[in-house]
Amino acid sequence: MIRVDSLTKQYGDFAAVKDVSFTCRPGRVTGFLGPNGAGKTTTMRVMVGLTPATAGEVTIGGHHYRDIPNPGRHVGVLLDASAQHAGRTGREILTLGAKLMGLPLSRVDEMLALVSLSDLEATRRLRDYSLGMRQRLGIAHALLGDPSVLILDEPANGLDPAGIRWMRGLLKDYADRGGTVLLSSHLLNEVELIADEMILIGRGQIVASGTKQELLAGRAGGATHVTALDLASLSSALEAGGFAVSAAGEGLRVETDPVQVGRVAADKQLVLTDLRPAEGGLENLFLELTADTQRESITAEEVAV
Amino acid sequence: MTAVAADPTPTIDLSSTSQVPFGRLVSVELRKMYDTRAGFWLLALTGALIALALGIPLIVLALTDETISANTWGQIMTAPVSLLVPVLAITSVTSEWSQRTGLVSFTLEPHRMRVVWAKFVTVLLLALATVALAVALGALGNIVGAAVSGIDPVWDMEAGTLAWTVLTQVAYFSMAFAFGLTLLSTPAAVAVYYIVAMLLPFMVYGALYGFFAWARDIIPWIDLGFATSVFTTGEETDTTDLMRVIVTVLIWVVLPFVLGLRRVARAELK
Numbered sequence: 001m002i003r004v005d006s007l008t009k010q011y012g013d014f015a016a017v018k019d020v021s022f023t024c025r026p027g028r029v030t031g032f033l034g035p036n037g038a039g040k041t042t043t044m045r046v047m048v049g050l051t052p053a054t055a056g057e058v059t060i061g062g063h064h065y066r067d068i069p070n071p072g073r074h075v076g077v078l079l080d081a082s083a084q085h086a087g088r089t090g091r092e093i094l095t096l097g098a099k100l101m102g103l104p105l106s107r108v109d110e111m112l113a114l115v116s117l118s119d120l121e122a123t124r125r126l127r128d129y130s131l132g133m134r135q136r137l138g139i140a141h142a143l144l145g146d147p148s149v150l151i152l153d154e155p156a157n158g159l160d161p162a163g164i165r166w167m168r169g170l171l172k173d174y175a176d177r178g179g180t181v182l183l184s185s186h187l188l189n190e191v192e193l194i195a196d197e198m199i200l201i202g203r204g205q206i207v208a209s210g211t212k213q214e215l216l217a218g219r220a221g222g223a224t225h226v227t228a229l230d231l232a233s234l235s236s237a238l239e240a241g242g243f244a245v246s247a248a249g250e251g252l253r254v255e256t257d258p259v260q261v262g263r264v265a266a267d268k269q270l271v272l273t274d275l276r277p278a279e280g281g282l283e284n285l286f287l288e289l290t291a292d293t294q295r296e297s298i299t300a301e302e303v304a305v
Numbered sequence: 306m307t308a309v310a311a312d313p314t315p316t317i318d319l320s321s322t323s324q325v326p327f328g329r330l331v332s333v334e335l336r337k338m339y340d341t342r343a344g345f346w347l348l349a350l351t352g353a354l355i356a357l358a359l360g361i362p363l364i365v366l367a368l369t370d371e372t373i374s375a376n377t378w379g380q381i382m383t384a385p386v387s388l389l390v391p392v393l394a395i396t397s398v399t400s401e402w403s404q405r406t407g408l409v410s411f412t413l414e415p416h417r418m419r420v421v422w423a424k425f426v427t428v429l430l431l432a433l434a435t436v437a438l439a440v441a442l443g444a445l446g447n448i449v450g451a452a453v454s455g456i457d458p459v460w461d462m463e464a465g466t467l468a469w470t471v472l473t474q475v476a477y478f479s480m481a482f483a484f485g486l487t488l489l490s491t492p493a494a495v496a497v498y499y500i501v502a503m504l505l506p507f508m509v510y511g512a513l514y515g516f517f518a519w520a521r522d523i524i525p526w527i528d529l530g531f532a533t534s535v536f537t538t539g540e541e542t543d544t545t546d547l548m549r550v551i552v553t554v555l556i557w558v559v560l561p562f563v564l565g566l567r568r569v570a571r572a573e574l575k
Contacts, residue, residue, distance in 0.1 A: 001315050001317075048415070049412070049415045050408065050411060050412065050573070050574055051573055061317025062315075062316035063316070063317060066416070068322075068415075069323050069325075070322045070323065070324060071412065071413065071415060077412045080408055082405070083406065083407075083408040083409065085400060085404040086404060087341035088340060088341055092340050096336065096337065097413065099336070100329060100330070100413050102325070102329065125342070141409070149317070
């Protein structure tokens with residue numbers, strides 16, 4: 001539904017986005033993940049025609065954004081929840097949007113209810129809103145026109161854990177009804193919680209993409225965290241099988257896939273109480289893939305520990 | 306929701322929607338002028354200024370033997386409605402940048418020039434409304450003032466003078482709007498507007514005009530107020546006077562307007 005094709009955006013000598021291509025499909029929530037300044041926002045701004053591309057193009061549902069009449073009815077956009085007039089009330093901000101798109105004003109109340117902003121909160125001015133409330137209002141604004149595509153820049157920023165869970169439910173539900181969602185974040189766990197697919201970007205270039213499973217599968221030397229009733233026996237059985245084992249918390253860290261550990265345990269008829277990929281597998285991958293693009297110079301070795 | 310998940314290359318069907326009508330853009334822009342606290346107080350203060358402008362001449366009339374005709378009343382009442390309201394013409398553009406609402410305005414209507422022209426129409430409407438209000442209040446002042454002085458009211462405002470008052474008001478509001486477009490900054494545009502429209506004419510040009518012959522030759526060619534005053538006060542005028550209006554409008558309205566349109570078309574919204 002969203003198709004980014006060889007997109008490049010150059011500011012003088014600096015390339016904010018370099019030859020980026022990806023697609024976002026309907027029925028899926030696509031996470032756009034990368035450190036600050038990686039080019040996420042620039043890419044999204046080009047998508048909605050606020051910034052002209054230097055090369056390449058973006059189409060949404062086969063159209064350039066500029067050619068979509070009354071675009072709010074087709075594409076919901078939230079680029080910055082604070083980019084609203086500080087002196088307007090929440091309700092007024094939605095009312096302006098509804099009027100412009102030609103929607104009945106009942107839509108404003110529906111959206112306020114959807115994002116759980118109370119009548120009292122809706123009459124307060126934006127300057128008095130917390131970041132979390134601004135994000136909710138921004139999502140309400142993006143959904144006003146009942147669009148089939150959502151483009152959200154850092155929508156979970158400022159939301160508390162309950163708010164992030166709420167947004168996951170909202171976006172999943174939206175995607176299940178056939179909607180296309182692209183959301184960006186610099187925080188892996190936000191994207192991990194909400195998105196079905198991920199696109200990792202670092203220093204203006206795509207470094208990896210796919211589902212969480214696909215991303216981890218392609219990674220050599222995945223580690224496993226395992227806990228068993230008889231840890232000593234499991235440890236020696238694994239070592240006998242040639243796997244590197246180390247103590248980790250209440251259990252063991254084994255330098256192999258969970259399935260290998262499970263096989264060993266089954267052979268020896270050992271009872272496992274916990275078996276899962278080692279914590280931070282995706283986080284390590286993320287840091288590794290974007291290591292040379294980070295401001296903090298984290299080496300791949302440090303990351304692997 | 307029109308998307309179909311199974312379609313491998315899904316497209317959006319645009320046949321059900323048409324472009325946002327221009328009238329709707331105008332009505333939304335009009336609403337944006339007064340729905341903020343700043344807009345509200347600007348209009349409220351203007352109301353207070355109007356009360357002052359209406360009250361003070363009436364007190365003068367009551368205490369002295371002076372009389373004021375309808376034309377003078379109209380001119381008096383134009384001052385309070387012209388003092389603060391041009392700021393709305395400026396912030397209508399600049400707040401899109403300073404408050405960053407342009408991110409929303411220009412995604413809901415990606416054709417920026419349509420938004421800008423809609424804003425300009427609201428500015429024109431605002432200018433017309435201020436003159437209408439000034440004339441209505443001037444008429445009221447004329448009736449009450451005549452009663453206070455104990456004379457019959459003098460209705461001496463001619464259509465030509467009124468038309469020039471409207472044109473001058475439109476020119477000033479357009480100038481404010483054009484400064485907003487060019488500078489894209491509220492404080493800068495407001496400062497430049499008040500320097501050009503009020504400070505220079507009253508503090509500098511006025512004194513020079515009074516003392517030096519060369520100033521009387523030059524100033525009407527570079528100041529909108531001096532160029533138009535002969536028309537709005539209903540004096541005898543010739544082609545040179547008209548040329549002066551055209552030249553000052555070109556300098557202070559058309560030039561910044563064109564530069565501003567180019568800037569808005571290209572400016573990035575951060």
